[in-house]
Amino acid sequence: MVRYQIEGGRGLGSRLQQPNMKITHLSTAVLEANFDWTFVKIESDEGISGYGEVFVAPGLTAAVRAFEPLLAGEDPTSIDRLVRRLKASCVHAAAGVAWHAIMGIEAALLDMIGKRYKMPLWQILGGKYREQVPIYADCHAGDALESIDALLLPRTPQWMKNGGEDESHKSVISVKHHGWDATRPEVLTAGSYAARAVAMAEKGFRMLKFDVDVPTPFETDEYNRDLTGEEVEFAASLAMAVRKAVGKSVELAIDCHWNYHVQAAVRIARAMEPVGLRWLEDPTPPENIRAVGEVQRNTQTPIATGENHYFRIDFERLILEAGLRVLAPDVQKMGLWEGRKLADLADMHFVNLTLHNISGPLGIMAGVHLAASIPNLIAMEWHAASVPFFDQLAKNWEPPIIRDGKIRVPDLPGTGVELDEEVAYRYRKPGETFFE
Ligand SMILES: [Mg+2]
Structure with missing residues (x-):
């Protein structure tokens, strides 16, 4: 019998024969930005650290740190097995806080693997299709989103106070309007939407997204998912104002944040048809895949959803049962390794991802x-236009990170970006540990 054996020396064989790196410690830090930016740092016995970012949730850092005993002593390169183990440890974790934590850990492990083997993350994920990634700017509702905590309640972080921020307009969020501040109706006009679109287009963005699930001058019920004719017309007028302001060279998406029932969603989607949207996002609540399919079958406007779905099986249903042709998974929620697998699944059906x-x-x-x-990429979202220190957090990257609406794909090992912990410390969230 012939026995095959990987020999030492040059090439993959010698790479595989390096002794295993072992995970030694896991810690977290939270910055108060427009949202809570939660980072996980995983350290190894070789002095190599990996960083990941975790999707915001209440109680998140405790959930992330709870996994440390399962990771200590493990080889981070067994990434798929480790993720399965973490998932199994919470009685087969489903969508939610534990899954956010696991996917943040997965990102940190991939960063660590890349640094150990001197490979950029794109190489670990199978190679790159493009040198620059198109970024679309979330423009919220004609004005920049300010700062909200893990329960989506408005707050004023220290850096905002230093800027002399006026707190008088802060209000408690309503369910229907996704945090938009109804006490400032002056920003909810076609003119303010158009002005914001022009400003972002001038920065080089070729794709923009706005919210239309905003308070209107009309009396509505916050909870019944209904839209009156006047409300539909108001939403369409905001979107059309943006289209007229930037012309056809800038692609537009509109977000509805799961607010409507099927009939209302179909009305708003049809009213948007003359605007020529790249996609209409989340017109109906995420848990009912049949409902979003019914909306899609009744409009020419492409419907997208995905930020509330976590697993490939749900995305497969969105493709096969709902007939969606644009999927919008969240990078932190689905994870990077899982995301690569989802992209393959979607590509098999000629479905693109935003x-x-x-x-x-x-x-x-x-x-x-x-x-x-x-x-099968359309673009990736950027939601931090209102955060003045976004560019300062990466210490090995010449700012701005986003140029002309694109980000250059790094060739450095791992994610290729080093967190400047000294700068990050200035924006830490009170009451949270900072990489201890
Ligand atoms: Mg959205």
């Missing part, structure tokens, strides 16, 4: 590697 993202620079740069490594 990557939802509300993270800070570590999360967005990890997402850039995924975006570079999949063929």
Whole structure:
């Protein structure tokens, strides 16, 4: 019998024969930005650390740190097995806080593997299709989103106070309007939407997203998912104002944040048809895949959803049962390795991905590697236009991170971005540990 054996020396064989690296410690830090930006740092016995960013949730850092005993002493390169083990440890974790934590850990492990083997993350994920990743700017509702905590309640972080921020307009969020501040109706006009679109287009963005599930001058019920004719007309007028302001060279998406029932969603989707949207996002609540399929079958406007779905089986249903042709998975929620697998599944059905993202620079740069490594990419989201220190957090990157609406794909090992912990410390969230 012939026995095959990997010999030492040059090439893959010698690489595989390096002794295993072992995980030694896991810690977290949270920054108060527009959202909570939660980072996980995993350290090894070789002095190599990996960083990941975790999708915001209440109680998140405790959930992340709870996994440390399962990781200590493990070889981070067994990434698929480790993720399965973490998942199994919470009685087969489903969508939610534990899964967010696991996917943040997965990102940190991939960063660590890349640094150990001197490979950029895109190479680990199978190679790159593009040198630059197109980024679309979330423009919220004609004005920049300010700062909200893990329960989506408005807050004023220290850096905002230093800027002399006026707190008088802060209000408690309503369910229907996804945090938009109804006490400032002056920003909810066609003119303010158009002005914001022009400003972002001038920065080089070729794709923008706005919210239309905003308070209107009309009396509505917050909970019944209904839209009156006047409300539909108001929403369409905001979108049309943006289209007229930027012309056809800028692609537009509109977000509805799961607010409507099927009939209302169909009305708003049809009213948007003359605007020529790239996609209409989340018109109906995420848990009912049949409902979103009914909306899609009744409009020419492409419907997208995905930021509330976590697993490939749900995305497969969105493709096969709902007939969606644009999927919008969240980079942090689905994870990078899982995201690569999802992209393959979607590509098999000629479905493209637009990557939802509300993270800070570590999360967005990890997402850039995924975006570079999949063929079926539309763009990736950037939600941090209102955060003045976004560019300062990456110490080995010449700012700005986003140029002309694109991010250059790094060739450095791992995510290729080093978190400047000294700068990050200035924006830490009170009451949270900082990489202890
Ligand atoms: Mg959305």
